[in-house]
Amino acid sequence: MAACQDQDELLTLFAAGALEPEEAARVRAHLDTCAACRSEAEANHDVLGLAALPPPSVREQAVVAALPQTTVGAWRREQVQKAARMRTAGALMAAAAVVLLVMGPVVQRRTGTPPLPTAQVESTGASSEEDTLAMEQWALADPLTEALDLSEVDLEEAESDESLDSELDDFFSYPNPGDSL
DSSP states (O other): OOOOGGGHHHHHHHHHTOSOHHHHHHHHHHHHHOHHHHHHHHHHHHHHHHHSOOOOOHHHHHHHHHHHHHHHHHHHHHHHHHHHHHHHHHHHHHHHHHHHHHHHHHHHHHHOOOOOOOOOOOTTSOOOHHHHHHHHHHHHOOHHHHHHTOOHHHHHHHHTOHHHHHHHHHHHHSSOGGGGO
16 A cells, blocks of 8 residues: 555654654554555655664763853863964064164164255345355255265275276177186
């Protein structure tokens, strides 16, 4: 005997316990009157019983019960570690700022550019001859000469170095420079 076609899906859901109470009552009423559907429901129940998981052990129940506390504990540990990393990073940045504040003026004195002369303008708007002369000297000054402490004598020596010129000429006139290595 075959089960009723319109009841086939409901019988499977009934055996799995997935029906609403009013639908389950209707299926029970049908099972009381239909032997074929009753045997189909029993077969479905037996098959689904084989696939059912065993009840959880005492240890599994304890792990599931402790899960919220374990999760909160792990989250707190992570937050404490994150805060420690942030404190460490903040302390390192503060130490770097202190080093820059202490060493900044020293480095600036060694590598700083000389201050530019300031021209004072008279209240009438006309500049005096001294201010004009100072501005012209500043405009003609070579800032690299002051920064490198080169004098006119050093520059003339470097320009008159004939041996360096001859070495460079020899190097560039050699037909295959890679062979010299």
